Amino acid sequence: MVAVMCSHTRPKSARTGRTGRPRSVEADAAILEATRAALVELGWSKLTMGDVATRAGVAKTTLYRRWTNKNELVVDAVAVLFDELELPDRGSLVADVEGVVLQFAALLARPEARTALMAVVAESTCDDALRVRIRSAIVDRQKRLVVQGRERAQARGELPYEEDPGAAARNTDLIFDVVAGAVVHRALVSAEPVDDEWARRFTLLLVSGIGSLQN
Amino acid sequence: MVAVMCSHTRPKSARTGRTGRPRSVEADAAILEATRAALVELGWSKLTMGDVATRAGVAKTTLYRRWTNKNELVVDAVAVLFDELELPDRGSLVADVEGVVLQFAALLARPEARTALMAVVAESTCDDALRVRIRSAIVDRQKRLVVQGRERAQARGELPYEEDPGAAARNTDLIFDVVAGAVVHRALVSAEPVDDEWARRFTLLLVSGIGSLQN
Amino acid sequence: MVAVMCSHTRPKSARTGRTGRPRSVEADAAILEATRAALVELGWSKLTMGDVATRAGVAKTTLYRRWTNKNELVVDAVAVLFDELELPDRGSLVADVEGVVLQFAALLARPEARTALMAVVAESTCDDALRVRIRSAIVDRQKRLVVQGRERAQARGELPYEEDPGAAARNTDLIFDVVAGAVVHRALVSAEPVDDEWARRFTLLLVSGIGSLQN
Amino acid sequence: MVAVMCSHTRPKSARTGRTGRPRSVEADAAILEATRAALVELGWSKLTMGDVATRAGVAKTTLYRRWTNKNELVVDAVAVLFDELELPDRGSLVADVEGVVLQFAALLARPEARTALMAVVAESTCDDALRVRIRSAIVDRQKRLVVQGRERAQARGELPYEEDPGAAARNTDLIFDVVAGAVVHRALVSAEPVDDEWARRFTLLLVSGIGSLQN
DNA sequence: AATTAAGCGAGACGGTACGTCTGGTCTTTAA
DNA sequence: TTAAAGACCAGACGTACCGTCTCGCTTAATT
Known part of the structure; x- marks a missing residue:
């Protein structure tokens, strides 16, 4: 059950090209984990993108490169x-x-x-x-x-x-x-x-x- | 049914003392009405206190004097x-x-x-x-x-x-x-x-x- | 020297009519005294009319009835x-x-x-x-x-x-x-x-x- | 005479680290110029930080990142x-x-x-x-x-x-x-x-x- | 004594500006 | 090309005062 395909949860993570520095896989996991942790502590309305980035030890840019907004991020973090x-x-x-x-x-x-x-x-x-x-x-x-x-x-x-x-x-x-x-x-x-x-x-x-x- | 007592919805509007200018009853009604209108147009997350105040023809202060935050205001507006x-x-x-x-x-x-x-x-x-x-x-x-x-x-x-x-x-x-x-x-x-x-x-x-x- | 006429310092206090309750003389003195005290503690830019009124034990209205703004009040308080x-x-x-x-x-x-x-x-x-x-x-x-x-x-x-x-x-x-x-x-x-x-x-x-x- | 060192006038602009986007030098100049212009038109007490920011074509945050308050800003603008x-x-x-x-x-x-x-x-x-x-x-x-x-x-x-x-x-x-x-x-x-x-x-x-x- | 006109306190009113925070973008250096 | 860092613009936040405006209550001087 847990093995259900999850590609829909990281739609922007798919590699489009093959040159340049590859995206960090740890970053993805850290961001989703940080999102869940932030939700527990702060709730939805006080959860901020900047805070999630900080918790994940990641730059805000890295976060926005993968999810376009808070909603999408939270859906994926929770699904x-x-x-x-x-x-x-x-x-x-x-x-x-x-x-x-x-x-x-x-x-x-x-x-x-x-x-x-x-x-x-x-x-x-x-x-x-x-x-x-x-x-x-x-x-x-x-x-x-x-x-x-x-x-x-x-x-x-x-x-x-x-x-x-x-x-x-x-x-x-x-x-x-x-x-x-x-x-x-x-x-x-x-x-x-x-x-x-x-x-x-x-x-x-x-x-x-x-x-x-x-x- | 509609006549159920509603005093709980404006808990801070009751006269506490007897001195000073009394709170405007029109303001209360205008704010709740404006809140419902703003919800329809903007949804929850894009609804702002300032916008509600403007729609109601009321100062932001007047709004905060009655409700401490968006949640309380919306509950009352919708109940x-x-x-x-x-x-x-x-x-x-x-x-x-x-x-x-x-x-x-x-x-x-x-x-x-x-x-x-x-x-x-x-x-x-x-x-x-x-x-x-x-x-x-x-x-x-x-x-x-x-x-x-x-x-x-x-x-x-x-x-x-x-x-x-x-x-x-x-x-x-x-x-x-x-x-x-x-x-x-x-x-x-x-x-x-x-x-x-x-x-x-x-x-x-x-x-x-x-x-x-x-x- | 101290006895120089000071009527210019309370231009609005002069009785214009003769009916009605006369203005409180104590209020005048208390306001000027409170203004000086507030200046010492707060300085000019943090001195507020509301605070002066509170210190003087007087309503803001009483203050504005005599001086139209902070500048005039302070000049009189200090002259x-x-x-x-x-x-x-x-x-x-x-x-x-x-x-x-x-x-x-x-x-x-x-x-x-x-x-x-x-x-x-x-x-x-x-x-x-x-x-x-x-x-x-x-x-x-x-x-x-x-x-x-x-x-x-x-x-x-x-x-x-x-x-x-x-x-x-x-x-x-x-x-x-x-x-x-x-x-x-x-x-x-x-x-x-x-x-x-x-x-x-x-x-x-x-x-x-x-x-x-x-x- | 005009060439006297002026580093004291932008104490927070010095680069502290080496990563991250550097502060805009144009912003500094625009802000000080806008401050002088606003002073001419409005005088001290009616000069507002928000107005200076608008005139300088800059966000208020950018202004507060460099000067903590109106006084410091004006001293630098005028010195x-x-x-x-x-x-x-x-x-x-x-x-x-x-x-x-x-x-x-x-x-x-x-x-x-x-x-x-x-x-x-x-x-x-x-x-x-x-x-x-x-x-x-x-x-x-x-x-x-x-x-x-x-x-x-x-x-x-x-x-x-x-x-x-x-x-x-x-x-x-x-x-x-x-x-x-x-x-x-x-x-x-x-x-x-x-x-x-x-x-x-x-x-x-x-x-x-x-x-x-x-x- | 009753009337009356102003003064009084309290505190709500519509506003403006504050200084802070967040969102989402952009620009730098390093890997 | 991506990463981390951090500055950028825009704009909402909730607070503090502003100066004005009811209120209901004194407080004299005039009836």
């Missing part, structure tokens, strides 16, 4: 965090859903993840390019979890096989929005803990509801 | 928008839910609402005072919709009466997070339309799931 | 200091000059006097109204010292009587500029002490030079 | 004006003194010179660092005129050679304070013209007085 999410087979649909809900909650408990996610989403409300980047770097990549969960449940006989691929896609989207939305809202907006008890009750609601979609 | 949401009786739980989902989606289609909501949530991930302010000014106030919806459904016989008030509260919170979270995620993160069809399928999932919570 | 200068008869022209030089130096050693004098002079370089006010409130009033000194010297036979009143006036002005200029320059620009030794040598130069003017 | 003073040999001590008095008066007739000189002196009455800067940048540099004048007079036989170097220095200081002080006081405080007639009479007084110092 990789979401690739950590996995769906280990726990033997039943309910157990799988509970597992991924708690994993997601754990991720959102990390300051750099919560801050960065909401910050880039906020900026994307008035920046179409950013919205596209978020979709491709974060949202679409994680729908794999829903698809995988359904496939396992179908293999176990907990869910019927979909005949209509369009309906399947729509259900994938719906379930993804419900799960991700509810967890994010609980954790960040309502600011209440996503604990075992909440995960259990949410999963009960969700799995019961999913059953009714098949008809 | 009132959410008071517009209503729950007209459409005859059934399903119809009521669909109605409120579409209303909420319509609200999030307005640039100032979507931008401001996400921006303040993003900032609140590293600002406790702001998180508290958002909860009291926006989140807690809108849970009334869930409570009202359940009461109607119970009156119609669609849902049983809760005996345990603690369980009722937990369910209120859960349902609120699922509805608000799913709609926000669909509209702002996935960036897909919340149309009649989606609302119908989401409501189906939700109402079916709610039924299973009662046991 | 009175220069009225302290006297010319006690020490028995000879040389002794009289040395005495007044040291008196003037002592006055310029007081922070409020030196700061205020130079500040208002500086402002007057681009403010004609202020220049006029300084001339009438300070400069012209102190020329009495030169006139008095010459009269005494003439009475003693140290200087001949002038026949041409125009020449006498020109000499008064010249001597005044030389004495005041040299002391101020030594004390404030060169920033060297005006001590007995300097006063003695300066007086020697001056009195010798005065002798040659008579021809 | 160079005083280097224009010269002492051309007119054949006699009296003619030399009259010449330099009229030159100095002409300088003080220029608004930027008179305003700036008095303003920085005024500020220096409560700012020791500024006083030191004025002494080194303006006062001490112009004493060369007195020294040069005496040397010429001695060469012509108009004045005896001093044996005691300490006495010579004290006389230099005294004469400098008398000349500069009298001219400044006449021009700026008394606000009367320093014309040929006044210069002639002042010089008569001064040169006669100087003779008596030798004994």
Whole structure:
């Protein structure tokens, strides 16, 4: 999962020519790491490009040579965090859903993840390019979890096989929005803990509801 | 609904003493209106205090005398928008839910609402005072919709009466997070339309799931 | 000398009408005193009207009702200091000059006097109204010292009587500029002490030079 | 005379390291020129750093990188004006003194010179660092005129050679304070013209007085 | 005693300038 | 050609004062 191709995250890093001093690979890593560290300490609005450069031991120019602005940098710095999410087979649909809900909650408990996610989403409300980047770097990549969960449940006989691929896609989207939305809202907006008890009750609601979609 | 007491939104405007020139009430209104207008045009990150002041025909000092920073100002400017949401009786739980989902989606289609909501949530991930302010000014106030919806459904016989008030509260919170979270995620993160069809399928999932919570 | 009429120092305080509450005399005194105190502590450029008002225990309005700006206020606050200068008869022209030089130096050693004098002079370089006010409130009033000194010297036979009143006036002005200029320059620009030794040598130069003017 | 080393006027411009973009030399010149222009138009108290920056076609940051405040900037902008003073040999001590008095008066007739000189002196009455800067940048540099004048007079036989170097220095200081002080006081405080007639009479007084110092 | 006209304190008002900070660019020397 | 360093322009930040303007309250002199 972590091995998913990441070339989209450094679009300007691709070598265009072959002459001259090559770009430092350490710089890339140091910048992304520094970005995450700065996010934890300062939050989005107080994070500055100059500060990130200083933390990374890098000149501001080096930073701007790779990312055109703060948003793009933060998306890339954070996208990789979401690739950590996995769906280990726990033997039943309910157990799988509970597992991924708690994993997601754990991720959102990390300051750099919560801050960065909401910050880039906020900026994307008035920046179409950013919205596209978020979709491709974060949202679409994680729908794999829903698809995988359904496939396992179908293999176990907990869910019927979909005949209509369009309906399947729509259900994938719906379930993804419900799960991700509810967890994010609980954790960040309502600011209440996503604990075992909440995960259990949410999963009960969700799995019961999913059953009714098949008809 | 709109008549809910709003004193919390101008906490520093209340007369503290009785001497000196009183604060201008027009200034308050003009500033909040200007803030919403600026949000629509510029978005969160390009909104500046100076610009808001200019639009409102007010000195920057007047603005800072009332709100200490951009976050607080925007929360107050936007909170009132959410008071517009209503729950007209459409005859059934399903119809009521669909109605409120579409209303909420319509609200999030307005640039100032979507931008401001996400921006303040993003900032609140590293600002406790702001998180508290958002909860009291926006989140807690809108849970009334869930409570009202359940009461109607119970009156119609669609849902049983809760005996345990603690369980009722937990369910209120859960349902609120699922509805608000799913709609926000669909509209702002996935960036897909919340149309009649989606609302119908989401409501189906939700109402079916709610039924299973009662046991 | 101190008893010279001072009405020019409070031009706006004169009663214009006869009805209504009369202006507070204590306020006037408190403001001028506070101005001098503020000058000592803060210097000219950091002295603010608001601060003077606070020190005087008076509202800003009360201050502006009497003086239209900082310059006028400071001139009035300081002019009175220069009225302290006297010319006690020490028995000879040389002794009289040395005495007044040291008196003037002592006055310029007081922070409020030196700061205020130079500040208002500086402002007057681009403010004609202020220049006029300084001339009438300070400069012209102190020329009495030169006139008095010459009269005494003439009475003693140290200087001949002038026949041409125009020449006498020109000499008064010249001597005044030389004495005041040299002391101020030594004390404030060169920033060297005006001590007995300097006063003695300066007086020697001056009195010798005065002798040659008579021809 | 104009070629006197001026490094003291741009103390922060010296290269400290060797990497990084060097400071713009044009910016320095443009700023000082803009400062003088602004002084002429606006006077001291209405001169603003932002306005100087605009006139110089320079960002405010660039200005603050070189001078920490208005006083330092103005001292440097003005010091160079005083280097224009010269002492051309007119054949006699009296003619030399009259010449330099009229030159100095002409300088003080220029608004930027008179305003700036008095303003920085005024500020220096409560700012020791500024006083030191004025002494080194303006006062001490112009004493060369007195020294040069005496040397010429001695060469012509108009004045005896001093044996005691300490006495010579004290006389230099005294004469400098008398000349500069009298001219400044006449021009700026008394606000009367320093014309040929006044210069002639002042010089008569001064040169006669100087003779008596030798004994 | 009641009226009245001004003065009084407090403090908000629209402004201007401050000195600082950040963003994003450009220019230097060194590798 | 890239790197690090750091100066560059532009412009927002939040603060401090400016001089003006309500307020509600004295405080005399005039009715």
